[in-house]
Amino acid sequence: MNIHEYQAKSILREAGVPVPAGDVAFTVEEAVGCAMRIMSETGTDTIAVKAQIHAGGRGKGGGVKIAKSIEEVAVFAEQILGMNLITHQTGPKGKLVRKLLVEQGIYQKGVSEVKEFYMSILLNRASGTNMIMYSPQGGMDIEAVAANTPELIFKEEIDPLGIQSFQARRIAFNLGLSGKAFSQMVKFVIALYGAYLKADASLFEINPVVKNSSDDIFAADAKVNVDDNALFRHSIIEAMRDRDEEDPAELEASDNNLNFVKLDGNVGCMVNGAGLAMATMDIIKLSGGDPANFLDVGGGANAKTVAAGFRIILKDPNVKAILVNIFGGIVRCDRVAQGIVDAYKEVGNISVPVIVRLQGTNANEGKELIDGSGLKVSTATTLQEAAHLVKSVV
Amino acid sequence: MSVLVNRNSRILVQGFTGSEGTFHATQMIEYGTNVVGGVTPGKGGQQHIGLPVFDTVKDGVLATAADVSVIFVPPSFAADAIMEAAEAGIKVIVCISEGIPTADMVKVRHYLKSYPNSRLVGPNCPGVISPGEAKVGIMPGFIHQKGCVGVVSRSGTLTYEAVDQLTKSGLGQSTCIGIGGDPIIGTTTLDAVRMLMDDVETKGIILIGEIGGGMEAEAAYWIKEHGTKPVVGFIAGQTAPKGRRMGHAGAIIGGADDTAAAKMRIMRECGIHVVESPASIGSTMKKLLE
Numbered sequence: 001m002n003i004h005e006y007q008a009k010s011i012l013r014e015a016g017v018p019v020p021a022g023d024v025a026f027t028v029e030e031a032v033g034c035a036m037r038i039m040s041e042t043g044t045d046t047i048a049v050k051a052q053i054h055a056g057g058r059g060k061g062g063g064v065k066i067a068k069s070i071e072e073v074a075v076f077a078e079q080i081l082g083m084n085l086i087t088h089q090t091g092p093k094g095k096l097v098r099k100l101l102v103e104q105g106i107y108q109k110g111v112s113e114v115k116e117f118y119m120s121i122l123l124n125r126a127s128g129t130n131m132i133m134y135s136p137q138g139g140m141d142i143e144a145v146a147a148n149t150p151e152l153i154f155k156e157e158i159d160p161l162g163i164q165s166f167q168a169r170r171i172a173f174n175l176g177l178s179g180k181a182f183s184q185m186v187k188f189v190i191a192l193y194g195a196y197l198k199a200d201a202s203l204f205e206i207n208p209v210v211k212n213s214s215d216d217i218f219a220a221d222a223k224v225n226v227d228d229n230a231l232f233r234h235s236i237i238e239a240m241r242d243r244d245e246e247d248p249a250e251l252e253a254s255d256n257n258l259n260f261v262k263l264d265g266n267v268g269c270m271v272n273g274a275g276l277a278m279a280t281m282d283i284i285k286l287s288g289g290d291p292a293n294f295l296d297v298g299g300g301a302n303a304k305t306v307a308a309g310f311r312i313i314l315k316d317p318n319v320k321a322i323l324v325n326i327f328g329g330i331v332r333c334d335r336v337a338q339g340i341v342d343a344y345k346e347v348g349n350i351s352v353p354v355i356v357r358l359q360g361t362n363a364n365e366g367k368e369l370i371d372g373s374g375l376k377v378s379t380a381t382t383l384q385e386a387a388h389l390v391k392s393v394v
Numbered sequence: 395m396s397v398l399v400n401r402n403s404r405i406l407v408q409g410f411t412g413s414e415g416t417f418h419a420t421q422m423i424e425y426g427t428n429v430v431g432g433v434t435p436g437k438g439g440q441q442h443i444g445l446p447v448f449d450t451v452k453d454g455v456l457a458t459a460a461d462v463s464v465i466f467v468p469p470s471f472a473a474d475a476i477m478e479a480a481e482a483g484i485k486v487i488v489c490i491s492e493g494i495p496t497a498d499m500v501k502v503r504h505y506l507k508s509y510p511n512s513r514l515v516g517p518n519c520p521g522v523i524s525p526g527e528a529k530v531g532i533m534p535g536f537i538h539q540k541g542c543v544g545v546v547s548r549s550g551t552l553t554y555e556a557v558d559q560l561t562k563s564g565l566g567q568s569t570c571i572g573i574g575g576d577p578i579i580g581t582t583t584l585d586a587v588r589m590l591m592d593d594v595e596t597k598g599i600i601l602i603g604e605i606g607g608g609m610e611a612e613a614a615y616w617i618k619e620h621g622t623k624p625v626v627g628f629i630a631g632q633t634a635p636k637g638r639r640m641g642h643a644g645a646i647i648g649g650a651d652d653t654a655a656a657k658m659r660i661m662r663e664c665g666i667h668v669v670e671s672p673a674s675i676g677s678t679m680k681k682l683l684e
Binding site: 123125126128129130159160161197200202227228229230232233259261263265271272273274275276277278279281282283284285286290291294296327328329330359360361382383384387 | 634
C-alpha cells in the first residue's frame with residue numbers, strides 16, 4: 001500500500017526518526033496556520049509547501065515550493081492546492097492536489113555545509129533479507145546515479161537478527177561524516193531500520209536525507225510502501241489508505257475482492273489465477289491486440305465476481321473485446337459458465353464481442369451451457385483457439 | 395522415481411480440521427495420497443475424516459513417522475506452522491497459504507538455516523504432485539498423467555495449463571513443483587531444476603517463470619553449465635507494466651533485469667527453448683523429446 005509523505009513522516013516520527021516539523025493542510029488558511037506555528041516553534045525562516053499526491057517527481061512538476069514568509073506560504077498554498085500536478089510518475093493526465101504538507105525549512109546556511117544523501121530500505125529477494133541502500137549523492141534521481149556512478153551506491157545487508165551498530169557506523173563513514181553529524185547519522189540509521197520493521201514496510205526511500213548546517217540529520221522526504229499482507233496487524237496504517245489517489249476502476253475491483261490492474265490496451269481479460277492472467281495478456285498481444293487490464297478473479301469465480309469483472313472492464317471505452325480465460329481445477333467450468341450467463345443478464349447490453357475459453361473440470365458442460373444460451377459469446381477450449389478468436393476481432 | 399513426494403511419502407496436514415484443510419485432505423486421499431493424519435492445536439486426540447488429529451507436529455511425527463507436511467493454515471499463522479514442521483523433523487514442508495507477511499518469511503528463511511534437512515516448498519503455491527503416486531496440494535489431480543516431464547512453476551492455473559498440454563500430448567509428468575508466487579520462497583527455480591535434472595524418470599523440464607526477481611536467470615546459468623535434459627521455458631508478464639504488482643506478491647518489475655524480455659533473452663542464451671505463447675509449451679517439449 002502506498003501512503004502520502006506526511007503519513008510516512010508520522011510513522012518515522014513515531015519511531016524516533018528525526019523529520020522536519022510539519023503538518024498536513026487541506027486549505028490555504030490551514031496552511032498559513034501550520035506555517036505560523038512551525039515558525040514560532042522552530043524559529044525557522046523558511047517553510048516548505050509540498051503537494052501530497054501518490055507520485056514522485058513533485059518538485060520538478062511545480063508541486064514543491066520554499067516560502068520565505070507567511071505571505072509566500074499563502075501564495076504557494078493557493079497555487080498548489082487544486083492544481084493538476086503532472087510528473088513523470090503520474091502519466092500525462094496528472095493528479096489533482098487535495099492536500100499539502102507544510103513543513104519546517106531545513107536548508108539554512110550556517111557553520112557547516114548542508115549535505116544531501118540517499119537512503120532506502122528494501123528486501124533483497126535473492127538473499128531473503130532486508131538491505132539498506134545508500135549514496136552520498138542524494139536529492140537526485142537514484143537510477144541516474146546508479147547508471148552513471150555505480151561506485152557511489154552502497155549496500156548493507158541486514159541480518160534477520162537486527163541491525164548492528166558497526167553497520168550503522170560503516171554507513172556513516174561511507175557517507176563521509178565525522179563528529180556530531182557522524183553520531184547523529186548512526187542514530188538515524190538505527191531508528192530508520194527500526195521504523196521499517198515496526199511498520200512492516202516493503203520500501204522506505206528517503207531522498208534526500210539532509211545534514212543541516214548544525215550537523216543534525218533529517219528525513220527531508222519519505223516514500224513508504226507497506227506490505228499489504230501485513231496490514232491486518234497495523235490498523236493505524238491501514239486507515240491511512242487514500243481512496244482518492246486510486247484509479248476508480250481499480251478501487252471498484254478491490255471492493256469486489258478482484259485483483260485488477262488498469263492498462264491502456266483494447267482487449268479486456270478476466271482470468272482465474274495471476275500467472276495465467278499474465279499469460280493471457282501475453283496471448284492477447286501475440287494475437288495483435290493490446291491488453292486493457294490484468295484481472296485475476298481468483299479461485300471463487302461466480303456470477304457475482306464475473307459480473308463485477310465485466311462492469312469494471314466495460315468502464316473503459318477503449319475496450320473492443322473481452323477474453324475470459326478459465327482453467328477449471330477445483331473451480332468447475334460449468335459453474336463459471338453459469339456465472340457468465342447470469343452476469344451477462346445482470347450487466348445488460350454488453351456491446352463488445354466476448355470470447356470465453358473454458359478448460360479443465362467440466363469444460364464441455366460449460367461450453368454447451370454458453371453455446372446454448374443464445375448469447376453472442378464465442379467459446380474455445382484450447383488456448384490456441386482462443387488466440388485465433390482474439391485475432392479475428394481485433 | 396519422481397522427486398520430493400512419492401507413494402511412500404507419509405503426509406501430515408497442518409490446519410487439518412479447517413475448511414480448506416478438510417476439503418483438500420479429502421481430495422488428496424481420494425487421489426491415493428498416503429495422508430497419515432493432521433494437526434490442529436487443541437484438537438489432539440480427535441479423529442477427522444477417519445484420521446488422527448494431533449496438537450503438535452512433533453506429536454504427529456512421533457505417532458505416524460510422517461515425513462511430509464502440507465500447510466493450509468491462515469496466513470497470519472503460517473510462518474509459525476512452517477517453523478514448527480521444521481523443528482519436528484519434517485523433510486518436505488509444502489506451504490499452500492497465500493498472503494504471509496514478507497517480514498515473517500524473512501524470519502522463516504533464517505530459521506530454516508538451522509534445519510538443513512527440511513525443505514520448504516512455497517508458500518503461495520499449488521503444491522507438489524508426482525502423478526500416480528502422491529498429490530500434496532490443491533491442484534486438480536485428474537488433469538495429470540504419470541510420465542516423463544518435470545514441471546517447475548511460480549503459478550497455479552498456468553501450471554495446470556502446461557500440465558494439461560503435456561497430458562494431451564501423451565508425455566505426462568514425472569513431478570510438478572509449484573514453487574510459489576511470493577518474493578521469499580523456500581525452494582527456488584534452481585533448486586527444483588536441479589532435483590529434476592538428477593531424477594532418472596524425468597526426460598525433459600518445463601520451466602514456467604514470471605516477471606520479478608532473478609530466480610529464472612539463476613537457474614538458466616546453471617542449466618547452461620550443468621544441464622543434461624531439454625528445458626522448455628515460458629515467462630508470464632511480457633506485457634506487464636513496470637512497478638505494478640500483478641496478482642502475485644513477487645510479480646513486480648523492479649529494474650531492467652527482471653522483465654520478461656530480459657529473462658527470456660538470458661534463458662535463450664543459456665540454451666533453453668523459450669516459447670512466446672503458453673499455448674505451445676506442450677508441443678515444443680513433444681518435438682524436443684521425439
